[in-house]
Amino acid sequence: MSSRRDFLEKLTVSAIGLPLLYNSADLFAATPAEPYDGPILKVAIMGLGGYGSRVAEAMQSCTRAKLVGLISGTPSKLVKWREKYDIPEKNCYNYETYDQIKDNPDIDAVYIITPNALHKEAALRVAKADKHVISEKPMGINAQEGQEMVDACKAAGVHLLVGYRMHFEPKTVAVIKMRQNGEFGKLNFFQGQSGFDIGDPTQWRLDKSLAGGGAMMDIGIYSINGARYMVGEEPIWVTAQETKTEPEKFKEGVDETIQFQLGFPSGVVASCLSTYNMSYLDRFFLTGDDGFVEMQPSTGYGPIEGRTNKGKLTQPHVTHQTLQMDGMAQLIYEGVQPIVPVDGEEGVKDLKIIDAIYKAIETGEKVTL
Numbered sequence: 001m002s003s004r005r006d007f008l009e010k011l012t013v014s015a016i017g018l019p020l021l022y023n024s025a026d027l028f029a030a031t032p033a034e035p036y037d038g039p040i041l042k043v044a045i046m047g048l049g050g051y052g053s054r055v056a057e058a059m060q061s062c063t064r065a066k067l068v069g070l071i072s073g074t075p076s077k078l079v080k081w082r083e084k085y086d087i088p089e090k091n092c093y094n095y096e097t098y099d100q101i102k103d104n105p106d107i108d109a110v111y112i113i114t115p116n117a118l119h120k121e122a123a124l125r126v127a128k129a130d131k132h133v134i135s136e137k138p139m140g141i142n143a144q145e146g147q148e149m150v151d152a153c154k155a156a157g158v159h160l161l162v163g164y165r166m167h168f169e170p171k172t173v174a175v176i177k178m179r180q181n182g183e184f185g186k187l188n189f190f191q192g193q194s195g196f197d198i199g200d201p202t203q204w205r206l207d208k209s210l211a212g213g214g215a216m217m218d219i220g221i222y223s224i225n226g227a228r229y230m231v232g233e234e235p236i237w238v239t240a241q242e243t244k245t246e247p248e249k250f251k252e253g254v255d256e257t258i259q260f261q262l263g264f265p266s267g268v269v270a271s272c273l274s275t276y277n278m279s280y281l282d283r284f285f286l287t288g289d290d291g292f293v294e295m296q297p298s299t300g301y302g303p304i305e306g307r308t309n310k311g312k313l314t315q316p317h318v319t320h321q322t323l324q325m326d327g328m329a330q331l332i333y334e335g336v337q338p339i340v341p342v343d344g345e346e347g348v349k350d351l352k353i354i355d356a357i358y359k360a361i362e363t364g365e366k367v368t369l
């Protein structure tokens with residue numbers, strides 16, 4: 001059985017040989033940028049696990065963001081990472097000491113990359129330490145948690161951003177622009193399929209107390225977020241159906257497979273699948289009166305592949321997390337917004353839909369948003 005990491009790495013293998021010869025900030029510029037000499041977003045990563053490792057590696061190619069600090073409960077990891085990324089000991093913390101980041105001018109932001117149910121408390125503590133918060137998705141395990149995070153960061157006067165890397169991904173951005181320009185005509189239908197075979201039954205992703213749910217929290221959220229940015233509207237109703245084939249593995253509160261439908265104000269309907277028990281599900285399809293786009297893979301680490309009725313999408317692949325972190329630095333220091341927001345409010349919108357999906361399953365009713 002393949003793990004999530006195997007799955008995502010399969011999607012990214014062809015990216016490995018690609019040289020990072022250019023400044024990622026140049027990607028959208030007409031002419032190559034001057035060497036960058038503006039402010040650098042100095043970031044500490046909290047949670048040195050699988051995705052934290054990927055972000056750290058990608059940040060080595062950033063021009064506007066830099067990995068300068070670490071937060072981990074495992075001393076041996078801190079030693080290894082310090083050596084690898086040349087991080088001073090004074091910028092390393094554990095989960096008991098990281099409130100002291102408040103007194104560390106070397107760190108501007110903390111990127112929270114721990115299990116889902118731990119994001120909220122960490123975000124509140126980081127905001128209290130007057131540092132910007134970047135949280136992985138899902139930003140919390142329900143909309144109420146997300147809103148508490150938004151309120152706390154607002155009160156502290158710090159940014160709260162969510163790790164929505166697809167909002168910086170060139171092919172995704174191009175498709176959103178095509179839709180905004182009306183190139184697909186009046187939209188009718190979106191289909192999102194997000195899933196993989198989860199593997200190891202003992203991992204935190206299958207523990208409700210740490211994951212907050214199951215596949216929906218982890219991978220189904222890509223179809224929710226994707227439906228919103230592909231259609232360009234907020235859904236007004238949700239229906240959903242759950243299938244559980246392995247109740248021993250996917251215990252109470254941990255969803256294995258959910259099919260859900262979203263209705264949008266213009267009449268567009270989305271039909272989506274979220275699963276931890278099927279392979280090769282990473283596909284978006286959007287159709288309108290004048291055109292269509294199909295993307296597969298649509299949200300893996302890339303390269304993203306896609307075609308429209310006009311032909312293949314040819315925008316370059318750049319490591320998503322490199323673009324994301326440079327883009328977030330630009331947002332914080334220059335106020336440059338990505339095509340789709342990556343702020344806390346955006347995260348809360350997805351969590352409200354997740355709450356509604358779980359409610360629709362529980363009640364068997366159509367839930368109005």
Ligand code: NAD
Pocket residue numbers: 047048049050051052073113114115116118136137138163165204210218
């Ligand atoms: P992981 O298990 O590989 O790493 C989690 C890290 O958190 C580990 O270093 C672990 O030691 C640490 N941790 C701290 N407290 C813990 C506790 N009480 N229990 C368990 N671990 C604890 O997981 P991951 O794949 O890195 O996922 C971390 C977060 O990143 C999740 O919220 C996930 O949704 C998100 N993620 C996002 C993407 C993306 O593409 N944006 C991809 C993968 C994961």
